[in-house]
Amino acid sequence: KDFAGRTAFVTGGANGIGLGLARALLDEGCKVAIADIREDSLEAALKTLDNRNVMGVKLDVASREGYARTADEVEEQMGPVSLLFNNAGINLFQTIDESTYDDWDWVLGVNLHGVINGIQTFVPRMKERGLGGHIVNTASMASFLCGPAPGIYNCSKFAVRGMSESLRYSLAPQGIGVSVLCPGLVKSYIYASDSVRPENLANRGTPENQAFTDQLANVHQYGMEPDEVAAKVLDAIRANRFYIFSHPEFKEELQEVFDEIIAAFPPMGDLDDNAKQRLEFEKG
Ligand code: NAI
Numbered sequence: 001k002d003f004a005g006r007t008a009f010v011t012g013g014a015n016g017i018g019l020g021l022a023r024a025l026l027d028e029g030c031k032v033a034i035a036d037i038r039e040d041s042l043e044a045a046l047k048t049l050d051n052r053n054v055m056g057v058k059l060d061v062a063s064r065e066g067y068a069r070t071a072d073e074v075e076e077q078m079g080p081v082s083l084l085f086n087n088a089g090i091n092l093f094q095t096i097d098e099s100t101y102d103d104w105d106w107v108l109g110v111n112l113h114g115v116i117n118g119i120q121t122f123v124p125r126m127k128e129r130g131l132g133g134h135i136v137n138t139a140s141m142a143s144f145l146c147g148p149a150p151g152i153y154n155c156s157k158f159a160v161r162g163m164s165e166s167l168r169y170s171l172a173p174q175g176i177g178v179s180v181l182c183p184g185l186v187k188s189y190i191y192a193s194d195s196v197r198p199e200n201l202a203n204r205g206t207p208e209n210q211a212f213t214d215q216l217a218n219v220h221q222y223g224m225e226p227d228e229v230a231a232k233v234l235d236a237i238r239a240n241r242f243y244i245f246s247h248p249e250f251k252e253e254l255q256e257v258f259d260e261i262i263a264a265f266p267p268m269g270d271l272d273d274n275a276k277q278r279l280e281f282e283k284g
Helices: 016-027 040-050 063-079 102-112 113-129 151-174 192-195 210-220 226-236 248-263 273-283
Strands: 007-012 031-036 055-060 082-086 131-140 176-183
Touching: 007 016, 007 063, 007 113, 016 040, 016 082, 016 226, 031 040, 031 063, 040 055, 040 192, 055 063, 063 082, 063 113, 082 113, 102 113, 102 151, 113 131, 113 151, 113 176, 113 273, 131 151, 151 273, 176 226, 192 210
Parallel strands: 007 031, 007 082, 031 055, 082 131, 131 176
Antiparallel strands: none
C-alpha cells in the first residue's frame, strides 16, 4: 500500500504506541490526526512532531457523539481518512471478582467501545468512497494470554481481536485491510491510566496499589520502543498482514496455549454421521 498523501486517524496518538505510529506515518508522507483525551499530552506531542501535516484533536473515544464530530472536523481539514488506528487504551490491574460496574464501564468503554466507535464512524465512509484503506486495531498479547489481574483488560482485548478478525473477512471485498496489533511490553504511560479515568466512573473495586504502579512504571523502561512497534505495523500494512506480533519472546507461551486447546479436542475418529453433516455445513 502507498502511504504518501493518505490521511490517517490515530486514537491515543499523543503518547506511547500512538505517537510512534503518528511519527512513522508522517515520515511516509501521510497527513495525520492524533486524537487523544489528554490535552497536555496533545500539546506536547504536536511540539515534538513539529510537522504541518499533523493536527491534534481532543477526543474521548468512548463518546459516540464526540467521535463522529471529531471525524467530521478532521476530514474537513485533512481530507478523507483511509488509514484508521484504533489504538487508545487504558489498563486496570484488578481481578474480575473484585471489579465494580464502574471498572467494567470504564475499561470496556475505552478499550472496546472506543474501537467500535471508530469502526461505526469511519467504515461506512471508507466503503462509500471506494478508495480502499486499512484499519489497525491495537489489541495486545493479552488478547491471547490471560492472568488473574488484568481481567477486564483481557476481556476487552479478546473482544478487539475477535472483532478485528470478523471485520477482516467482511471488508476484504472492499479493498479495506484489517490488522490486529498484539504487542507485549512497550515503553509508554499506560501504567498511569488512572489519571484519565473519568470522575463519573470513579468507583474502583480495589484501591490503586501505588507500589505495584511504581513497579510497572519501572518495568516499562524495558519496553520496546514505540518507533520499533510502529515500523512493524507499517510493514504489516504494506503486506496486508492480519496479525502483528511485535514481541518474539511470546511465541512459546502462545504455542502452549494452542497445544492445550488442541489437546482438549476429542479424536476425529469419533465423527458420527451427524457430525460429518455438521462439518460439511461448517466448512461451507
Ligand atoms: P499510553 O498511555 O502511553 O498511550 C495511550 C494514549 O491513549 C494516552 O495518550 C491516553 O491519554 C489516551 N487515552 C486514554 N483514554 C482515552 C480515551 N478515552 N479517549 C482517547 N484517548 C485516550 O499507552 P500505550 O501503551 O501506548 O497504549 C496504546 C495501546 O497499546 C492501548 O490500546 C494498550 O492497551 C495497548 N498495549 C500497550 C502495551 C504496552 O506495554 N504499553 C502492550 C500491549 C498493548
